[in-house]
Amino acid sequence: MNDTFFVSIVTFAYFSAAFVFLVSFIFEKKCIDTVAVVITVAGLVIQTLALIIRWIHSYQLGIGHAPLSNFYESLVFFSWSIIFIYMITRKRYGNTITGTLATFFSFLILAYASLSGKVDCRIQPLIPALQSNWLISHVISSFLAYACFAIAFGTSILYLVKRRTGKWNIAQLPDAAVLDEIMYKMISIGFVLLTLGIITGAAWADRAWGRYWGWDPKETWSLITWLIYGAFLHARLARGWKGIKMSLISIIGFLAVIFTYLGVNYILSGLHSYL
Amino acid sequence: MQTKLYRLFSSVRLAIFLFLALAVTSIFGTLVQQGLPLERYEKIFSPDVFVVLKFFNVFDMYHSWWFTLLLVLLSINILACTFKQTPRVMNLTFPRKREIDDSVFTSSQIRKTWHSQQDLSDLEEQTQVLLKSLAGTPVQVKKINDARYFFAERGKYSCLGMVFVHVSILFILGGGLIGTIWGFSGQMNVVEGTTSDTVLLFSGTGTEKLGFDVRCDDFTVDFYEMGMPKEYRTDVTILEGGKKVASGTIRVNHPLIYNGLKFCQATYGIAGIDNFRIVVQNSRTGKKTGLTMGLMEKAALPESTASFAITRFVPNQGGEIPAVMGVLLEPGKAHDIFWIEKNKRKEKGDFTFTLQDFDKHYYTGIQVSKDPGVPFVWTGFSLILSGFILSLFFAHTRVWLRIAAVQGGYEISLAADVSKNKKVFREKLEGLIGTLQQGGAA
Ligand code: HEM
Numbered sequence: 001m002n003d004t005f006f007v008s009i010v011t012f013a014y015f016s017a018a019f020v021f022l023v024s025f026i027f028e029k030k031c032i033d034t035v036a037v038v039i040t041v042a043g044l045v046i047q048t049l050a051l052i053i054r055w056i057h058s059y060q061l062g063i064g065h066a067p068l069s070n071f072y073e074s075l076v077f078f079s080w081s082i083i084f085i086y087m088i089t090r091k092r093y094g095n096t097i098t099g100t101l102a103t104f105f106s107f108l109i110l111a112y113a114s115l116s117g118k119v120d121c122r123i124q125p126l127i128p129a130l131q132s133n134w135l136i137s138h139v140i141s142s143f144l145a146y147a148c149f150a151i152a153f154g155t156s157i158l159y160l161v162k163r164r165t166g167k168w169n170i171a172q173l174p175d176a177a178v179l180d181e182i183m184y185k186m187i188s189i190g191f192v193l194l195t196l197g198i199i200t201g202a203a204w205a206d207r208a209w210g211r212y213w214g215w216d217p218k219e220t221w222s223l224i225t226w227l228i229y230g231a232f233l234h235a236r237l238a239r240g241w242k243g244i245k246m247s248l249i250s251i252i253g254f255l256a257v258i259f260t261y262l263g264v265n266y267i268l269s270g271l272h273s274y275l
Numbered sequence: 276m277q278t279k280l281y282r283l284f285s286s287v288r289l290a291i292f293l294f295l296a297l298a299v300t301s302i303f304g305t306l307v308q309q310g311l312p313l314e315r316y317e318k319i320f321s322p323d324v325f326v327v328l329k330f331f332n333v334f335d336m337y338h339s340w341w342f343t344l345l346l347v348l349l350s351i352n353i354l355a356c357t358f359k360q361t362p363r364v365m366n367l368t369f370p371r372k373r374e375i376d377d378s379v380f381t382s383s384q385i386r387k388t389w390h391s392q393q394d395l396s397d398l399e400e401q402t403q404v405l406l407k408s409l410a411g412t413p414v415q416v417k418k419i420n421d422a423r424y425f426f427a428e429r430g431k432y433s434c435l436g437m438v439f440v441h442v443s444i445l446f447i448l449g450g451g452l453i454g455t456i457w458g459f460s461g462q463m464n465v466v467e468g469t470t471s472d473t474v475l476l477f478s479g480t481g482t483e484k485l486g487f488d489v490r491c492d493d494f495t496v497d498f499y500e501m502g503m504p505k506e507y508r509t510d511v512t513i514l515e516g517g518k519k520v521a522s523g524t525i526r527v528n529h530p531l532i533y534n535g536l537k538f539c540q541a542t543y544g545i546a547g548i549d550n551f552r553i554v555v556q557n558s559r560t561g562k563k564t565g566l567t568m569g570l571m572e573k574a575a576l577p578e579s580t581a582s583f584a585i586t587r588f589v590p591n592q593g594g595e596i597p598a599v600m601g602v603l604l605e606p607g608k609a610h611d612i613f614w615i616e617k618n619k620r621k622e623k624g625d626f627t628f629t630l631q632d633f634d635k636h637y638y639t640g641i642q643v644s645k646d647p648g649v650p651f652v653w654t655g656f657s658l659i660l661s662g663f664i665l666s667l668f669f670a671h672t673r674v675w676l677r678i679a680a681v682q683g684g685y686e687i688s689l690a691a692d693v694s695k696n697k698k699v700f701r702e703k704l705e706g707l708i709g710t711l712q713q714g715g716a717a
Contacts, residue, residue: 063499125499128506128527128540192663199656208528210460210539210644212652213451215337217305227298231291238287256298264305 003057003067004114004121006050007076011110013043014083018103025096025172033096040103044083051080054123063125068139071265072121075113077139078261079106081147089151089189093182095174101154134204142197142222146257148190149229153254155183156247163244180242183250191229198222221260228253285355293349300345304336338455350448353441360438367434367671379675383690385701387708392684399423402676402687405707409691409700410672421680429672433694436666443658450651459483460644465491466546467636470514474643485536485643488514492522494543494637507540509639525641535645542640548588550634551599553615555583556627565631573604576626581605583626588633592616599630670695 017039024032054067067073086094086102113119159179173179201222202212213219232249235241259267283289307328316334317325332339380386391398406413406427413427461474461483470488492510499505506526513521513533523531531538549569556563557578564577573584585599592598596616603611603623615621621628671694679686689708693700 125501125503125505127504132528192667195659195663199660202652202656204528206537206649207530208539209541210530210537210642211646212649215304215309220301220305220337224298224301227294227301231294231298234287234291234294239291 003050003054006046006053007110008114010043010047010050011107011114013039013046014079014103014107014110017043018100018107021096021100021103025100028172033099036096036099036103037090040083040099041087043103044080044087047076047080047083051076058123061123063123065126065131066136067123068136069126069130070120070124072113072119074139074143075109075119078143078146079109079113081143082106082109082150085144085147085186085189086151089185093185095178097158097173098151098155098182101158102151105150105154129208132204132208134200134207138197138200138204141193141200145190145193145197146261148186148193149250149254149257152183152186152190152250155179155186156250156254159183159247160244176243180246183246184236187229187232187250187253191226191233194222194226194229198226218260218264221256221264225253225256225260228256281355284351285359286352287356289348289352290356293345293352297342297345297349300336300342303333307333307336309337310335346448350445353444357438357441364434364438368431377677379690379692380677380688383675383692385691385693385697385704387689387704389687389708389712390681390684391687391712395423395678395685398678398685398687401711402678405689405711406674406676408707409704410674413674413676423678425676425678427674427676430669430694431671433665433669433671436662436664436669439658439662439665441662443655443662446651446655446658450648450653450655452648453651454646454648458644458646458648460642460646462541462640462642463489464544464638464640465489465509465511466638467491467494483643487520487534488517489538489641490514491639494639496543496637507543507639509540509543509641511538511641525639535647537644537646539642539644540639541642544638544640545590545635546638547636548633549636551585551588552631552633553583553585553599553601554629554631556629557625558622558627559625579605579625581624581626583628586612597630597633599633601628672700 017036020032020036020039024030024036051067054073055064058064058067068077082102083106086099090099114121156179158173159176162173162176162179201219205214205219206212228249232246232253235249236246311334313329313334316328320328328334331341336342380388393401402423402425403413406425410427411429413425415423416426417424459474459476459478461476461478463471463474465471468491470490472485472488474483474485476483490512492512494507494509496507497505509525511523511525511531512519521533523533525531525538525540527540530540551566551568551570553566553568554563555566555576557576560578562578566574566583568574568585570585570588573582575582582604584602584604586602587600588597589599590597592614596619598614598616601613601615601621601623603613603626605611605624611623613621613623615628615630617630617632619629672691673693674689674691676690677688679688689704691700691704
């Protein structure tokens with residue numbers, strides 16, 4: 001069976017999970033939260049299966065490669081990463097409202113991947129430059145990093161909402177301090193993963209083009225993103241910045257992530273424009 | 276003055292400024308395409324704008340004086356900052372002596388005091404268990420009359436992590452600098468069967484002699500069924516003074532490394548075509564003859580006075596079909612010029628021509644680069660990752676405990692310092708003490 005069929009089930013699952021999480025958030029019911037988690041986990045499992053099926057399918061076509069090599073596959077993996085990161089950090093930092101955000105983001109990404117006419121979901125053969133194990137680790141670490149930043153981004157928005165709506169304070173929202181902590185943790189994990197992503201990318205570039213760094217727009221924008229989050233960590237750790245200022249840097253950082261991922265391909269051009 | 280400068284250069288404020296300054300200025304280089312010839316920019320921008328952009332070297336901004344200055348400032352910043360932190364980190368990692376002064380029991384962020392009426396030996400045993408589960412094997416540090424002091428520590432190397440991370444950046448930037456000064460990169464195009472020892476530099480500053488010859492033995496392109504390229508490969512032999520010293524295959528993502536130089540597959544092209552295989556049939560006699568000829572070579576046609584030559588080759592006549600332009604020369608007649616497409620019969624006069632095949636000679640475009648900074652950069656990369664692992668997966672935990680005799684039993688004081696996850700530590704501590712006290716009461 002075709003993997004895109006499973007992906008459409010998963011899209012629906014994440015949408016439902018986002019809805020159930022929201023209901024659970026509004027009515028503060030633990031048992032509804034459990035239902036949402038079950039739907040999310042089911043979605044994650046099916047999505048993992050879909051990735052494996054696509055992988056096997058590519059071998060059957062005689063062009064076997066990990067399903068991480070074109071735009072469609074990167075979108076699917078991005079949404080997988082967000083749920084994956086949410087689930088493994090849920091015990092400590094996860095809560096109902098971050099669950100709503102994570103599933104909703106993933107739903108949006110998958111919906112875009114399947115519904116936008118621009119995204120080609122066929123399995124394509126790998127051109128020689130993409131035939132590299134470094135590339136696989138590069139894509140995995142970068143998208144796990146993007147997923148952390150996406151969750152941090154959502155949390156920063158919640159933080160601003162929490163702080164700005166003093167009069168009609170949304171009681172169900174977690175404490176500002178808790179949101180602040182989630183944002184910080186997600187960004188520090190994301191920073192390490194992004195560093196790993198940049199390093200594996202450099203290793204790939206070194207083997208493919210004979211240089212580890214060439215200031216092409218995609219590379220430069222990943223560095224810009226890295227610098228913004230680096231500034232975040234230092235401001236936080238050494239200068240004690242918290243709260244609104246940090247939320248703003250986190251939002252700017254995520255805009256840089258989006259630009260690195262999409263803007264560079266759609267707006268600027270460079271060596272990476274096949275992604 | 277000196278201390279003021281030192282304070283500035285070791286400040287995190289400067290670090291944040293530099294991070295953001297580098298981030299913002301880097302954007303320009305992604306908006307203006309880098310490294311084109313100056314004339315191109317002159318056409319794009321108005322003269323005034325051009326002068327300003329040229330002054331700031333926006334056309335090659337990542338190598339401009341001011342961008343380099345920012346990187347140098349960052350390096351100084353890291354050096355000064357590391358220097359400033361060193362005493363504290365060294366003291367944490369390699370403390371001189373394990374003296375306990377009583378102030379930890381009143382000043383630590385995490386502290387706890389309780390009483391017990393048990394025997395001292397029981398209490399000491401419990402202390403061992405408690406500290407062990409909190410921070411590893413405890414050591415008894417001091418014994419003063421009725422007071423006992425214990426200390427346990429775990430993950431003391433984790434605070435080296437941040438130092439590793441910071442120093443790694445110096446390696447990476449240093450490696451980059453070394454590469455810019457002593458490295459080069461360029462391209463050499465080598466036709467199959469020929470050799471070359473010259474690299475055309477990308478920087479536009481001429482050529483570089485390798486000091487040995489690179490011979491392209493063979494170049495092949497494989498395609499997928501759908502027509503996309505699957506693999507480019509060049510088989511090369513390296514010759515020194517005409518003698519073969521090495522050979523290998525260069526594929527995309529699989530460079531050949533020789534003598535500190537990296538050879539990567541970059542491009543290819545067709546350098547020439549020859550050995551056209553043409554079958555000529557004389558329609559009067561029915562005799563078929565196979566000819567193998569090059570461009571501009573004349574061949575006599577069998578059983579006739581005519582001769583034939585190929586004057587041109589096109590790879591894609593009317594779409595995808597390769598074709599040659601043939602000339603039929605017959606004494607006393609005007610030249611007859613016509614196209615012969617591959618695998619299609621072409622009748623002309625008394626003859627029918629078929630182009631069966633031909634040989635393509637490729638040239639391979641090999642990117643050659645030398646970068647003596649790479650080992651430093653890799654060292655930096657490993658250092659930054661080990662730094663992250665140290666500081667992410669290990670936390671520095673120190674626990675002090677004092678058992679002091681007071682009226683009616685013992686007073687037990689505990690103090691702790693943890694570098695992260697204070698909340699988790701506190702919960703664990705409460706739980707452990709809870710069970711201890713229950714056990715004691717029972
Ligand atoms: C590109 C360069 C740099 C990188 C990648 C870097 C990276 C980091 C990271 C990842 C942390 C830990 C943050 C956390 O745990 O949340 C950190 C902490 C810190 N950094 Fe940097 N840093 C850099 C440059 C600097 C500079 C130039 C300074 C100089 C002032 C500096 C001062 C500090 C300080 C004081 C801390 C806190 C250390 C602690 O409390 O343990 N960093 N750095």
